Amino acid sequence: MYKYDSIDATLVAERSAQFREQVGARLNGELTEDQFKPLRLQNGVYLQLHAYMLRVAIPYGVLNGAQMRKLAHVARTYDKGYGHFTTRQNIQYNWPSLVDVPDILDDLASVEMHAIQTSGNCIRNTTTDPFAGATADEVADPRPWCELIRQWSTFHPEFSFLPRKFKIAVTGSAADRAAIGVHDIGIQLVRNDAGELGFKVFAGGGQGRTPMIAAMVADFVAKRDLLAYLTAILRIYNLAGRRDNLYKARIKILVNDLGADEFTRQVEEEFLRLKDGALSLPQEEIDRVEAFFTSAPADERPATAHPSSNFSRWRLWNVKPHKVPGRAIVIISLKPHGGTTGDASAAQMDVVADLAEQFSLDEVRVTKEQNLVLPHVAQADLAEVYTALEGAGLATANAGLASDIVCCPGLDYCNLANARSIPISQEISRAIERSGLEEAAGELTIKISGCINACGHHHVANIGLLGVDKKGVEFYQLTLGGVADGDAAIGKILGRGLGASEAVQAVITVIRTYLDARLGDEPFVQTLTRIGLEPFKEAIYA
Amino acid sequence: MRNDASFALAEDIANGANDNLAIEIDGAAPFAEVERMAKGVDQIAIRFEKFGDGRGFSLASMLRERGFTGELKAVGDLLPDQVGLLRRAGFDQIASEVKPQSPRWKHGYFSHAYQPAAQGEEPAYRARTLAARQARVDELNQRYADASPDQIIAAAVREFRGRIATLSSFGTEAAVGLSILARVAPETPVLFLDTKQHFPQTLSYRDQLIEKLGLKNVVSLQPEADELVKEDDEARLFETDTSACCQLRKVRPMAKAMVAYDALITGRKRYHGGERTDLRPFEFDGERIKVNPLAALRPQEVTAIFRTLDLPQHPMAAMGYPSIGCWPCTAPADGAGTREGRWAGQDRTECGIFDPSLVERAARTRSYRLI
């Protein structure tokens, strides 16, 4: 993975020093809260319901053992002993003190980590496929491009005060495990007829209040032109994005208002002016960054067995094929039945750090499903890895299954929430386990958001739940048929909101209805397309 | 398609049209309007209604990119924490209306930058790339210190695969380098600066060599038609300003083409004298890598190669022209195998295409031309 040179390290250290000074200025009144707020947001510091929340960046979801161990250290030293992995491949701490954050940032800087631009009206963490560099279905590894985008977007003089937040996702594979269709900019690595690597660029996707799928703006941007192209898009957005209405300020509204054709025309015009100038990426820099991202050597040793009956289930669902012979991609589920999705204790993080170093070429990834991935485990080591995970409560065999729920922090933590999401996700998870239907149903995505901001990505779930507040009582609205990866699709609303226990029951009913109607082993979305919403509505509301 | 209604600012000021004209514009103004208002103006103040409204940063950046050289001032609601960003976006002055006396107004927290900017630090990738190029050149010079022209060309083509070209004037000595290239690395593009002011003999010699050597990839670089009309309509610029004429016909077309290449093979030799006496096989000029495979060649060896390979001579070599460029600035001279006769009577020996600062400035101006 990428290693900082002195420029990267200096910038992170200087940022940390800057924030320390800014905290001091807030504490002594030099800065008002209104002035301080955007500054602290650009360092990932939120003020939530009952504490500050710190969102630490995990650039494109990639970590090494030392970094994971440092995250554990932060959880133990400054927080309540746990952290929460997010739907944008970052980690959040729910209880840091503002006065401790400068020290936390210094601690993070010592392992090349930071909390830069994880919030605020700026370009956020660029996310990608958690299987990057390990999967056979990628055209090329997206991670070097994520790193180049990360650097280009950090402390950008022009784009640090955008109309609203800006999220970029990159996929190296057409399978798109990065959900580029619902990002402000989505980038897909492709090859042209001459075999040259380039980018298909999409813009204007997003979830939230007005979910939209991104439109294609360029079918091939050459490698050296990537930054110039992104600059053109950001510049159009910075100048024309709405600043009068918070709910209409994302680029998706601009693309929708202008129409994709006009938007594209404006971008192309600006791009032509910028092309071949100072924004051209030198081949040396591309080479330099690409060299950090290697794959794994083959492993010849034979696979080993494991006595536990759960092992074969775990092997079936949580282990994915690797492009290199003798290796495998391991998904560590952070969704124990009845647990809090995406949470890991400091001790668990330490276990994962050890496993990464010992068994995964010192690499671990965070997924937008709020799980972790060990990308390069040798087949021969699977049994040993499983044993260690089981001992730490990290071996739930449900990756991609119904109880692999994605859930935002919700009203238990978040200022913006209308309803709690964690308790209902726990109930749903337990209900699914009790029902015994999980393995029969196979891959099925359930995602829950506590408010319309959709941080739980409920719009793109097969079964989505949106928490709403009706006169102080929490209700949940179901949507069906969303898809995050590949051909992204927004789910359709099923009917009126349901109370918590009704909603839990409804989810089980949806799964039963699907299983009853399913032909062969067709996936949920296919059944839904075939039979429509009616059977589900009837089963739930009749 | 570029519309070249150029930004008239610099000329107006030069003509003394406006004395210290200053305007203030709202950060919310559309850029087209800002552009229009900025014509002939010395100072533009851009107002930030709220420090979180970042449009002013784009307005400033775009004005700078499109050639505005006047003063840019940021006014209104600003935070000291924005100083570094404002500076890099192109502002010269900041006049905050919020706590202007605060001690926090110190300049810039960051000693590096990741992006190109109107002013301030160069992007990190530039420093890294230039350092990498210098290191590469040092290493190559060590390895190929005493190599033959063939070996140097072969090594260069291997090292910079796909990003290397050669430049040829198809002048008196051109055939030497071209014959080696045709043998060792025939797919390498041969860039020819067709200035529109070549001797007809040069053009026919070019065609003759292309055929004789079987050159497959000769690329003709020409000045932009609209620039020719604007800057040298009557093709007489050489009479008043040969530097400007070289800029138009050689330096700028060269800059545009060089975007696609990291390395350039030249025909330069030490015995040409002047700046060339210490030429090494590989050279880093601060921007790109130049490969000089013929650096160590002596005049006798040049003659020998012509003879052995039965290469045709440039028709004017025998007429007393040791070095041949464009016809207005090339005179016959004594001193065979030298650059005597080039810009005779002027204080110049080089046109500027090998001067990286001229080339880079031309590249940047070209790309950021105001539309």
Place this chain on the structure above:
Amino acid sequence: MKAITANRLTDGRVVYRCRNGAWTEALGEAIVFEDEAEGQVTLAEAAFDHLTVVDPYFIDVDDASPAGHKAVREGIRNGGPSAGSLHTGLLRTNLAEG
């Protein structure tokens, strides 16, 4: 009835305005008003306390407990998250860590 709440600047913790102008984490110790009109002056004073707290506002209370439409939300602010790692024993059963 109304009380005034805010978040403490230094650590973000939930606090309530007391009779003597101090801030307490215990809702039971908070000063309570009949309605917002009665508490306006105190709220204004609280707003001046910008070096101690952030964004003070009124909440509905009934017998030292959050009440009204925001009861769930203010209950969580008062008592901590209703769910999550702190309240789910599952994640801790296999580990020595407390």
